[in-house]
Amino acid sequence: MNAVLVYVSGVFHLFYQHNPHADMPGNLSWGHATSPDLIHWTEHPVALPARESHVIYSGSVVTDGHNTSGLKSGEQPPLVALYTGHTDRHPARQHLDKQHHEAQYLAYSADGGHTWQYGGETAVLDLDKADFRDPKVFWDGQRSRWVMLVVHPDERQVEFYSSPNLQVWKPLSTFGPAGQVEGIWEMPEFFALPDPQGVDRWVLKVDFNPGGLYGGSGAQYWVGDFDGTTFTPLTSSQTLDFGPDFYAALSWSDLPGRRVWLAWMNNWAYAAMIPTAPWRGTFTVPRELSLGPELQLIQRPVKELEALREASVPILPPQDQKMYPLSVTHAHELRLQVETHGGAELHLEFLSAEGVEAQVTLSASEVSVTRPDAHLEVPGFGGTHRAPRRDGQPQYDMHLLLDLGSLELFGCNGQISLTDLLLPAAPIETLRISAHTGASVISGQLYQLRSIWERK
Known part of the structure; x- marks a missing residue:
């Protein structure tokens, strides 16, 4: 399923939603693999196993180079994961139609991503909602603060938050509904790329299901400006990939000088029926990103291939x-x-x-x-x-x-x-x-x- 990506000291880390016990959704945890070159991968033990109180949905991993979180305990800066914890039946929602609950939690690593600790049972961002997920986090160097995007699936909205320390978050603005709104929204991604004139523009990507071009899931994006609080699109919604099997694309955090991402190669219309064994589901090849003359996203396979x-x-x-x-x-x-x-x-x-x-x-x-x-x-x-x-x-x-x-x-x-x-x-x-x-x-x-x- 979808990947969470971070680059640390010359190593590409790939964390991915994973059921360690079956090839069907359930017991969701974060698997872990690393690569020195985006080609050859080494599997590691499960990084974030499902917890008794919630399973581990998607999120982000960032390097806290300034130790804003105060979680540094060795020579290396801590890696901090912000992820969605999902509970199927939450005690506070037993009287509601939707009894599940989603909030954003923290975990951290002091050894470059190989072992992890959870940051306690308390969420760092909880709106008491059934559907509220997929945090995308990045460092806003111009304003010396962290920014996080979280999606409101049913409202077809992406909400922006800021934080000085990755643990206390305040709302900034909301984008949407816009573009394709037939299906729920998931998996926001947000990053800057230079346009052909060298001006930094911001790309906001969001996935949806259903409403894809051929049924099932799909993905859309906008290119625009970001003033640290609000995203203002300069384009209409654009189709990200014209095939049926490109979903939940995320890019490597902290990768200097280039923007590279990959996606889950599947479609929610038939993801659970793909007749493969012993695994089900795969990722696309990593793709190098740039902006074209009409502010369209350019995707090319990475040169390493x-x-x-x-x-x-x-x-x-x-x-x-x-x-x-x-x-x-x-x-x-x-x-x-x-x-x-x-x-x-x-x-x-x-x-x-x-x-x-x-x-x-x-x-x-x-x-x-x-x-x-x-x-x-x-x-x-x-x-x-x-x-x-x-x-x-x-x-x-x-x-x-x-x-x-x-x-x-x-x-x-x-x-x-x-x-x-x-x-x-x-x-x-x-x-x-x-x-x-x-x-x-x-x-x-x-x-x-x-x-x-x-x-x-």
């Missing part, structure tokens, strides 16, 4: 169609420069012994991914997922990552992204590229990728 490239073959311009063999045990990366005019289309079909397992169509007006209905019972899984092009250019790039059970596509220099889980009836073993009505490949390269579990 290039270290996994092994064998490669050039993709030649197809006069009709060409076939390229794929390894059934490896992931692949495909880079293309294509040209499409008018109604021209370039089709990429990913084939198994059972037939077409996914098709990508590139045209002058859109990029699309089509996946068949799952061979196992996963209602709503099949369909075509479309991303409109806004650049209007006949030539553009496409960057595709194909794993054994997923497809992540980035187009038009990262202006377009589509994220799709795949449930192939048999392993994908062939790529077929065919041109229609004058579409063409200008240049391209197909890479086989080494497994992240293999070390050089």
Whole structure:
């Protein structure tokens, strides 16, 4: 499920909602993994186990470099986690229709994130609400204080708070309802990025369920200004990813010089039915973020992934169609420069012994991914997922990552992204590229990728 990310002394930490005892929601805790390079990951013991009084929902981890919390007990600055504690049946709500309760709690680590202590049974922010969750915390250096966003799901609102010490919080402002309000809101994210003129703008992202483009869950964002109290959008709500399986994206806290995030690759419409074992659910590849000329969010796979490239073959311009063999045990990366005019289309079909397992169509007006209905019972899984092009250019790039059970596509220099889980009836073993009505490949390269579990 969704991740909580922090960068500490050259190490990427990934905490994630996790049931240590089953592959279904329940007993929610924070699992823990670390990486030196965003590629190779080491699993660690559960960081925050479910408590007797509440389970552990999403939140944030930050480095308290100034020890504002007073929780430092060694040479290292403390890591502080702010998380939502969820209680199914709260004694004070037994007379209400909604008997569950959510509030924001604190935990901390004195050894760089490997062992944790809870900050007592008392919440640091409690509005006595059933649904009030997913704190996003960051240090506002200009004003020397902490800022936290927490979502009010049913009201479709994000509320801003400030604190001098991560433990006492006062309200600042509220954003919403706005944009997509069909479903409840969850998982806010908020950070600054420079626009093409070098002016810092703020990106506010929020997820929703239902109301996604293809049913189930989805995500939207705004770009605007933040004066330390209020977020003022300069854009309307924009779609974050045009595939069905990109949810709960969060970025690494305290990562200097760049903004990188990843998301839960799943959809609430069928998350509990994905027929995988012994795990259920996965994350996208990490993505580097920037802002485009129209204040759109640009997403590109991080450069670190290039270290996994092994064998490669050039993709030649197809006069009709060409076939390229794929390894059934490896992931692949495909880079293309294509040209499409008018109604021209370039089709990429990913084939198994059972037939077409996914098709990508590139045209002058859109990029699309089509996946068949799952061979196992996963209602709503099949369909075509479309991303409109806004650049209007006949030539553009496409960057595709194909794993054994997923497809992540980035187009038009990262202006377009589509994220799709795949449930192939048999392993994908062939790529077929065919041109229609004058579409063409200008240049391209197909890479086989080494497994992240293999070390050089």
